[in-house]
Amino acid sequence: MAKLSMSKHALTTAEQLAREELIAMVPYQSARRLFSNADAQEDKVWLNANEAPGKGQYQLSAININRYPDFQPDCLISAYSEYSGLAKDKILATRGADEGIELIIRSFCKAYQDTILICPPTYGMYAISAKNHGAAVIKVALNSADLTLDLDGLQQQVGKVKVVFLCSPGNPTGNLLPKAQILAAIELFKGSAMVVIDEAYIEFSPEYSCTKLLHDFDNVIVLRTLSKAFALAGLRCGFTLANNDVITLLSKIIAPYPIAAPVAEIASQVLTNDLAIMQTRVKQTKVLREQLSNWLTEQNWCCHVFTSDANFVLFRCTSAEDKARVFNLLLENNILIRDQSKQQQLENCLRISIGSEDELAQLKQLLTAL
Numbered sequence: 492m493a494k495l496s497m498s499k500h501a502l503t504t505a506e507q508l509a510r511e512e513l514i515a516m517v518p519y520q521s522a523r524r525l526f527s528n529a530d531a532q533e534d535k536v537w538l539n540a541n542e543a544p545g546k547g548q549y550q551l552s553a554i555n556i557n558r559y560p561d562f563q564p565d566c567l568i569s570a571y572s573e574y575s576g577l578a579k580d581k582i583l584a585t586r587g588a589d590e591g592i593e594l595i596i597r598s599f600c601k602a603y604q605d606t607i608l609i610c611p612p613t614y615g616m617y618a619i620s621a622k623n624h625g626a627a628v629i630k631v632a633l634n635s636a637d638l639t640l641d642l643d644g645l646q647q648q649v650g651k652v653k654v655v656f657l658c659s660p661g662n663p664t665g666n667l668l669p670k671a672q673i674l675a676a677i678e679l680f681k682g683s684a685m686v687v688i689d690e691a692y693i694e695f696s697p698e699y700s701c702t703k704l705l706h707d708f709d710n711v712i713v714l715r716t717l718s719k720a721f722a723l724a725g726l727r728c729g730f731t732l733a734n735n736d737v738i739t740l741l742s743k744i745i746a747p748y749p750i751a752a753p754v755a756e757i758a759s760q761v762l763t764n765d766l767a768i769m770q771t772r773v774k775q776t777k778v779l780r781e782q783l784s785n786w787l788t789e790q791n792w793c794c795h796v797f798t799s800d801a802n803f804v805l806f807r808c809t810s811a812e813d814k815a816r817v818f819n820l821l822l823e824n825n826i827l828i829r830d831q832s833k834q835q836q837l838e839n840c841l842r843i844s845i846g847s848e849d850e851l852a853q854l855k856q857l858l859t860a861l
């Protein structure tokens with residue numbers, strides 16, 4: 492029975508019945524929870540969730556929505572197979588890459604027994620999903636000098652973990668991990684742990700994708716999403732790429748109809764017809780990212796701008812006071828960016844998503860007055 496020493500009120504039935512660790516667990520503070528769409532009385536500039544700017548543009552045809560969708564709609568899997576160059580049996584479509592993370596942990600970690608490994612500063616959902624499931628989390632921090640993998644640190648955990656999460660390009664850091672390091676990590680954990688490479692931002696440097704490693708190793712999983720470069724965060728569509736034995740396992744625990752019919756329709760349209768639009772968006776984003784990075788470098792409240800291979804820029808402010816001034820001035824003017832200063836190694840750091848040219852101009856104009 493759950494003991495809740497900190498609570499003053501009598502336990503509700505749900506509190507008594509719930510898994511003990513869920514009671515105190517803080518849910519993932521997604522950008523949309525911190526500031527919800529419904530909160531926005533006036534138009535806000537949304538630069539806090541690494542989404543693409545602009546307005547959506549996809550129309551639905553009449554779908555037979557009285558029918559269940561296929562478990563893995565073939566139009567969608569075929570389109571992603573074409574896009575990724577992988578066979579259809581190596582692809583599982585999920586409700587965002589976030590669901591892929593959860594499925595991997597639930598598939599490989601026995602609750603209250605097994606452990607995942609993460610390399611902070613990194614994406615928050617790996618640890619949240621692990622804790623949710625009752626899996627432990629071991630942290631091997633990235634090397635602080637250049638945010639690369641600490642391979643010696645990883646080696647010490649071989650045999651102690653079931654799943655290793657690597658993020659490349661990293662969120663919130665922004666940099667790609669060196670391919671040789673990813674390869675070394677996969678070799679290290681061969682036979683003892685699955686190595687997941689989260690490629691949520693890989694469209695910004697597609698030549699660094701690790702999908703080819705699936706042919707040579709049986710412990711590799713790659714995560715992808717349509718939420719970032721494809722500008723479809725609201726659609727909730729991601730892909731887990733792995734050899735078929737892994738896909739078969741994950742298929743056992745995923746919900747029976749994970750991909751809603753309208754989602755499959757829009758996603759396959761985009762993947763089939765609009766790759767050039769995505770690539771143009773990526774090019775524009777990179778131009779704006781370099782402009783913003785250069786501009787930040789010149790500001791006296793900014794002491795470091797991290798290299799980014801993604802659609803956001805992480806930077807460090809000269810002090811906690813400066814960080815608060817920057818964040819609050821933007822907030823007061825309805826521009827939302829993300830505070831990353833609570834992450835290991837990221838004291839006084841803020842992250843700005845690359846919005847539209849106009850949005851970033853507004854941001855610069857406000858901060859120039861600081």
Ligand SMILES: *Cc1c(COP(=O)(O)O)cnc(C)c1O
Nearest residue numbers: 587588589614662691716718729
């Ligand atoms: C945004 C993001 C995800 C989640 O993507 P969804 O497909 O929207 O669930 C996963 N990993 C990283 C590193 C991300 O930044």
